[in-house]
Amino acid sequence: MSILGILIALGLLIWLAYRGWSILLLAPLCAMIAALLAGQPLLAHWTQTFMGSAAGFVAQFFPIFLLGAVFGKLMEASGSVEAIANYMTEKLGTSRAILAIVLAGAFVTYGGVSLFVAFFVLAPMGHALFKAANIPHRLMPAAIMLGAASFTMTAMPGTPAIQNAIPMPFFGTNAFAAPGIGILASAIMLGFGLWWLKLRESKARLAGEGYAFAGVCEEVAVAAAADDVIRERATTAREFDPEEIGKGGRVSKLPPFHIAALPLVVVVVVNLLMSFVVLPNIDVSYLATDAFGNTTLSAVAGVWSVIVALFLAILVLVAINFARLPSIRATLDAGANASVLPIINVASLVGFGAVVAALPAFKAVTDWVLSIEGGPLVSLAISTNILAALTGSSSGGLTIALDALGPTYMALAAEIGLDPGLMHRVAVIGAGTLDSLPHSGAVVTLLAVVGTTPRESYFDIVMAAMVGPIIALVAVVIVGSLVGSF
Template identity: 70%
Template sequence: MGLLGILVALGLLIWLAYRGWSVLLLAPAAAVLAAGLAGEPLLAHWTQTFMGSAARFIMQFFPIFLLGGLFGKLMEDSGSVTAIANFMTLRLGPQRAVLAVVLAGALVTYGGVSLFVAFFVLAPMAHALFRTAAIPKRLMPAAIALGTSTFTMSALPGTPAIQNAIPMPFFGTTPFAAPGLGVIASVIMLGFGLWWLARAEAKARSKGEGYGEDDAPGAAAEHAAEDLTVRERATTSGSFDPAEIKHGDQSVGGPPIGLAVLPLIIVVGVNLLMSLFILPRLDASYLADEAWGGTSLAAVGGVWAVVTALFAAIVVLIAVNYRRLPTLRATMDAGANASALPVLSVASLVGFGSVVAALPAFAMVRDWVLGIEGGPLVSLAVATNVLASLTGSASGGLTIALEALGDAYMKVAAQQGIDPALMHRVAVIGAGTLDSLPHNGAVVTLLAVCGSTHRESYFDIVMVAIVGAILGLVAVIALGTAFGSF
């Protein structure tokens, strides 16, 4: 009955979330239902297991959500993201419209801008480019997804995406875990995605297919920002609340490209310095005291590196763009508010996962997952893939998997001599593959922002965001098994 209860609760959570119900309500309700069907104490699981796990997630990762939301909103309202997009457009031109959209998205998201902020800026740019180049607008969502939601989210070493931060406390790793493997996976994802989009574009041209019906630039994005269903789904899979996009005033003129890119460089540079040079030299033995939570630098150092990098970039961003931020307080308020609902939504999913993991029947699930043929790297990839696909959230599925199985994987890694950095990279890339199923919040938001539908554009999203990511994941597992982490 316990296993049936887990399946029923998970099924209801997925079905109702897909229909637009708030995860803040669904996750505790599903957790209590699973506990009740297993004959476990309901209130204890809600207030102790569920809330304890959700609170730990917020304690660990809210600083990244907060500063990430603030940084993304400041980059948008200062005109920096638009300046970068326009620069790419000018340099590459309509003849390389797909490449311009992909590279613009990759640059801003690797530099720390939330992919949801990037969606709303890149979509109008992509409309103009694709219209001029006579490329079908149905390919726009796939081009944006390739640049914002694949290799810069899960594979490139040092990415400040929340997905890359989640494994750090579990494995004691940094954002630059397994850098060589991450770069190889990134090349595979980008190369395959560009090949597929070039093939699709050429096929469309051979059939005489043009841009399609003309759209008013920004109209779909404006509607998406006000869509409550889009908001509910987006906040379970990202770190930025789309409803805050329209709050605050944007700069009339953006900064020069050098100043626009500077904060992104600072994010990557400071992250690298903190992770590899500064933090390893600190005496952080005091963290073992109960006053500091009885933790270690290995458990918190990765988060510290990302938080410091985002904070430094925010200070520089405000300093060089102060006159381009007409309502600085409103912009900062919107950025801070944009982080609240996403962190609570993901934390609720984590709380649900913790209740499920605490039920006696979960032992069967754990044993099955750990016993998957192919070794711990394959089983970890399967676990993160399945949970990310079910929840429609890479961050939610990844955290649930590691909350339930992280300790077990660390023991296996120690026994078999597997570098935790390799486990980190496999887990993150694994969570970023099947999360892009039709109910994923980022997919729903992207289609809405582009004014497209699943029927028109989803197949191409599958190819660049799922198939390409799976190819990268397979390569990392094969190379990691043969040569270890590098």
């Protein structure tokens, strides 16, 4: 009955979340249903298991959610994201419209800009570019997903995306884990996605199909940001609340490219220096005391590096755009507010996963996962894939998987001499594959912002944002199993 209870609770969570119900209500409710059907104490699981795990997630990752949302909001309000996208467009021209959108999305998200900020800035620009190039606008969501929500989210070493930060405390790694493996995976995702989109563009031109969007793209984006159902799905999937898009004002004159890009460079460079130069050479023996939780540097170094990188990038961004920003305090407030609902939603998913993992029947699930043939890399890839697919959230699915199985995988790694950095990269790439199923908040939001329907655009999203990453994941698992991490 316990296994059946888990399936019932999970099915109810997925179905009601897809219909726009709040995860804040669904997660504890479904967790209690699973506990009830397993004959477990309800109040104890709610206040101790659920809340303990959810609070632990907030304690670990709220600084990254907060600083990431503030940074993304400042990049939007200062016009920096738009300036970077304009620069890519000017340099590549309308003949390479798809490449321009992909690279603009990749550049800003690898530098730390929230995915949803990128969506709302790139979509209107993409419409103008696709219209000039006479490319069907139905291909735009796939181009944006390829650049902003694939390799720069999961594979590129050093990315400050929350997905790349989540494995750090579990595996004692940093954002640059398995850099060679990450670059290989990124090349596969980018190469496959661009090939597919170019093929689709060519077929559309042969068929005489061109740009056919009849609406006003800015109005469509504004309506999407104000839609409550989209907001519920979006804040479960990513780290920025669309409700805050547009708040705090916008600059009337865009900054030049070098000014717009500088904060992104700061994020990457500071993250690198903190990970490999600063933190390894300072005395942090105090972490082993009761006052700081008897932890180690390896458990916190990765998160610390991202926090410092985002904080310094925010200072640089404000300093160089101080005269341009119409209302710094309002922008900062909007960015801070944008972080709250997403982290609480994801923490609630984590709490649900903790209750399920605490049920007696979950041992059978664990045994099944670990018995999958091919070794720990294969079973880790499959488990993160499944949980990200079920929750529609790469960050939620990844945290649930690592909460339940992370210590077991670390023990296995020590036993067979497997590099934790390789497990880090496999887990993150695995969580970024099937998280783009139709119920994904990112997919729902992007389609609404661009003004297309699943029937028009979802197949190309599958190819660019799911098939490419799955091919990359398979390649990474094979290469990692044969030659190890590099």
